[in-house]
Amino acid sequence: MTKKMNDAYKKRGKHIIFSVVFLVLGFILAFSYRTFGSNKEVGKFESMAFLQEEEYRGSLIDQQERNKELSDEIAAKQEDIREYERSFSMREEDYADLVEEAKDLRLLLGVIPAIGQGVKITLKDADxxxxxxxxxxxxxxxxxxxxxxxxxxxAGAQGLAINGQRITSNSYIKCTGPVITVDGRMYPAPFVIDAIGDMNVLSSALQLKGGVIDGLIRDNIVVTTEQLKDLRLSALRNES
Structure with missing residues (x-):
């Protein structure tokens, strides 16, 4: 009886030992699977994150290059606009110069009235x-x-008149005794010459030492000059 019981106890002990061993092995295998499986999942996630990051980095680089291209294009367009503005400004200045030149020519030709500051010179016979x-x-x-x-x-006079009659570069002046003829019209003394322009410049030009007025005085001509801030000369076609 005792021997049979000992054998039974031995068999039961072996079963228990095997059970414990198998249980430990199962636990080890389960832990290993979970650990390695988890590492694979983490590796897979990290790989996907890396690929996405590379994709974002590539997109960012492409966008930066495109932005640079657009910036260069904008700079070129702005330079074109500045060049056009400079060209337009030059054309405007040229146009303004042409308009001013045309006005000056019309004034010299006497086809339009001349208004502005100027000088009045009166020449009289001496006693x-x-x-x-x-x-x-x-x-x-x-x-x-x-x-x-x-x-x-x-001296730069823009308009001239003698005794109220507008004169041009084609006008002719002729002396006939005590009167003068201006473009076919006769005028007696005193002779009044009106000139539109910078009154200080015109007056200074006439009064230069040894100049026009000094020469007239030597010729026994009575000369008076007057600066006027508001002088008006009629056009040739509007003379009375």
Whole structure:
């Protein structure tokens, strides 16, 4: 009886030992599977994240390159606009210069009225004794008037008139005794020459030492000059 019981206890102990061994092995296998399986899942996730990050990085680089292309294109367009503005500004300036030049030519031709500041020069015959003196040495001749007119033109006069009659570069002045003829019209002394332009410049040009006025005085001509801030010359076709 005792021997049989010992054998039974031995068999039961072996079963218990085997059970414990198998249980430990199963636990080890299960843990290993879970561990390696988890590592594979983590590796797979990390691989997907890396690929997505690379894709985002590539998209960012492409976008940056496109932005640079657009920036270069905008800079080129802006330069084209600035070039057009410069060209347009130059054309505007050229147009303004042409308009101003055309206006100056119309003023010189006398086809439009001239209004502005200027000077008034009056030439009179000097007093003389017709018995003892030659009257031609004391009266105003066309040469005296032409000296004044030419000096005013050189000084920049934009419009000229003699006794109210507008004159141009084609006008002719002729002396006939005590009167002068301007473009076919006769005028007696005194002779008034009006000139539109910078009154200080015109006046200074006439009064230069040894200039026009000094020469007229030596020729016994009575000369007076006046600066006017508001002077008006009628156009050739609007003369009364």
């Amino acid at each position: 003389y004794d017709p018995v003892d003196q030659n009257p031609n040495d004391y009266i105003v001749h066309e040469s005296h008037i032409l000296r004044v007119v030419n000096e005013l033109r050189i």
